[in-house]
Amino acid sequence: MTQSLIPEGNRWKRRDVLRTLFFTAGAVGSATWLTGCGGSGSDGAVPPVVAGDTPETGDLPETVEKLVGRFADIGPLRAPDVHAVRTPEGFATRVVAINGELPQPQGMAVSGPQTGGIGNRPWHIFPDGAGVVARDNGGWIYISNSEVPGVGSIGFTYPELAGLTNIVEEFTPGLAQVGTLVFDPDGTIVDSYTILSGTTFNCAGCVTPWKTWLSCEEFPNGQVWECDPFQPGEGLARPTLGFFSHEAIAIDPGERLLYLTEDMPDGRFYRWVPDPSDWPEGSERAALQSGRLQVLAVGGDGVEAALDSPQPIEWLDVQNPHEPQHENRLPESTVFDGGEGVWFFNGIVYFATKGDDRIWAVDTLAQTIEVIYDRATAVAPNDTLSGVDNLFVTDQGDILVAEDGGDMQVVVILPDRTLKPLLQIVGQDISEIAGIAFSPDGRRMYFTSDRGGRDGFGGFTNGLGMVYELILPEGL
Template sequence: MKKSNKLPENWGRREVLRSILFTAGAASVPTWLAGCVGGSSSSGPVAGATPSATPPPVPDTKQLVGRFANIGPLGAPDVNGVRTPDGFSTRVVAINGELPQPGGMSVAGPQTGGIGNRPWHIFPDGAGVVPRANGGWIYVSNSEVPGVGSLGFTFPELADVASAIEEFTPGLAQVGTLVFDPDGTIVDSYTILSGTTFNCAGCITPWQTWLSCEEFPNGQVWECDPYQPGEGLARPTLGFFSHEAIAIDAGNRMLYLTEDMPDGRFYRWLPDPADWPEGAERAALQAGRLQVLCVDGDGVAGAVNGPQPIRWVDARNPHEPQHQNRLPESSEFDGGEGVWYFQGIVYFATKGDDRIWAIDVAAQTIEVIYDRATAQAPNDILSGVDNLFVTAQGDVLVAEDGGDMQVVVILPDRTLKPLLQVTGQDASEIAGIAFSPDGRRMYFSSDRGGRNGLGGFTNGLGMIYELMLPEGL
């Protein structure tokens, strides 16, 4: 691992702001958040969720044209400061420090009263949606608050010391929810995890729990029940490293995990037979093998020119921090970000080189499907790659951390289109893309957006948007 006290040139806003937060101290953290404590480390199944045994079938990849293939150019910013194509509209549904409102947040200013028993959390990042029995849904959102352990992320030479101190210092991050009725009314808001550190992304499992990832060198994955207030359960079998995001291949009973470090690796987790038996609705996530990706052929660099063969090796000392246990044959990926499994392909992003990768699970190959350094106009509009979401029609939605504060669509034919752009919040990033079960509403966060005091929005401590899609799309 290369050690330096100089900020890397490819750092996004997240890394710079994290460094500023540590330099300035914790005084800027709201006082209500300082009460977050605890976090269970016990194991066992999460109760209360509604299981879903297998994902619904999706069309043949060869027939996909993309849900957003025919959207038009972005228009002028709307009242919420968001540029969208014609026919789309937006609503603000949560703002840091304010109680969510049934009909969404007023543009004019904060409102009295509201839903839930605590203000919306700061720095909302990765997110997902689970369905409710009444036809509504629950939006689950991580809070990416740094802690002592995050010092090891910003300054790798401090990773060991910072991780040791983190063990005795309750984190200030959490996971919150927005509960929607079928008509889009917000009816509740509560916390399902607290006391953790720098919770970045994660994923909704096929059995409708939320896996929340801690992004620091000794970070863990926590499984949470979105359907009721409570605390998550640590899943140490999924490894100790700077977790960013997770994708699940339920058919093959495998999990794929990204690591957000300059010398990060790409991982998969294979359950022990008793942990996820064939035909079982869910994995217990208590026992399995953590493996690391090795790119053969022309290696990682060659993947820009075409598919390269891959293989997997068991991680060294999987119950120890992986930055201390690098395997020489494993391949480096510069800042792993979002990851998504779709129809036999595992897509993931790396921010250090602005690339989107695709692993063919059956062929066991890897290739780069977007490379900022070699992209040609008009397909060069994507930079600061971060969270990913793949639609059932094969669109790869990429949220920008930096760049132009856009969500950019990579269509199945690998052409690019902007889906939206947030204006006036240049110190923020977009994350937390998720859709309502009917696909009509898309949610996303500006994790450092907020009110400007004049009836509009600017940089702040985080807010959640809803994008309403036009009829027929």
């Protein structure tokens, strides 16, 4: 990768460069702990910290000072292990899937590819957003998107061509998919299968409260697809959730609302309000067939004032919800530069924007928005986070942020807003970290290096994608 491929003054990172490389290489012509990439919170969790809770002096109130987060006491990162991952003392890793290889019951050996394996499909290319659902036997299923570009992705890189490429995309089967790893209670992998195929550039999504997977297509006419993680299948498109470069989704089950990010330089932040018949009060799930798509507008002193204090917001019904939203912008709606991960937790919707390296917090009760992390104004040692991407919020209020580029770290924003690195992948500099999800008991954390792979010498380097498991120490 050369820096000259990135437009001057534009903070689009490795992923966007790879889109360009993919097409110039001619590839288009070839064919709670249970949640991930936009969770729905958990009962009994500690309240999140937002700037509106702090007095004007900037001191944290006593109740906030007592919130320490699950990862507050982890130590510094050690030297890389055999899997090229730096972790704090007491943590361990294993590799559970590598592109082109069949998953193995006990994980992937360091020495090289193995014969045989689980399932009837090698692990997919470019694993990205992910989630976990529990199985009835105490095991779990890890669900993983495949972020393969398609014809429609050309319209992302070159918006002036989106009108044409959106049409071609409708008649061109995509190369992306969604795959699974099925685990027994002891962590043994027992199966692997596909639950969605024929789509394009599936980035993130979320596990729903009713245990399906919503997979987001990230191109200007992209849709959201609902998948059953418990059996092989093809998924169902949910056009009511809009047509745009979908990145991720978070669900507020109490208020029956979905929140959605858009990964475009002039992207917006959306919510979906179901019709009463689509998600009746007391019903365990939404049908996801009819509702209103709305877009966020920041009022008060404007979006930049959210750096200093919460600003009021309002929600506007979008124009022409069944058409690509980049062609139907409401001028009064607010621009968010490259929407990434999003997560609902205890009344707060957190989301990331990569264009300006910010983490935002929307208070759904007060109807305000503020910035809780801004790379440009962060002061050492709390300035280690860059390339913000996927998000995961623990039930103790830790915000885990995966880096797209940056230092290839997962960084924890603790409830008091201090930062701590949780892990770092080395030797895979054109990759990104994504796919954070936990086993139901919280003892194992999964994450991807979506452009990582074997180096042919018993180690790991840049490649076509792999999935790691982080084993947490006892007592954490």
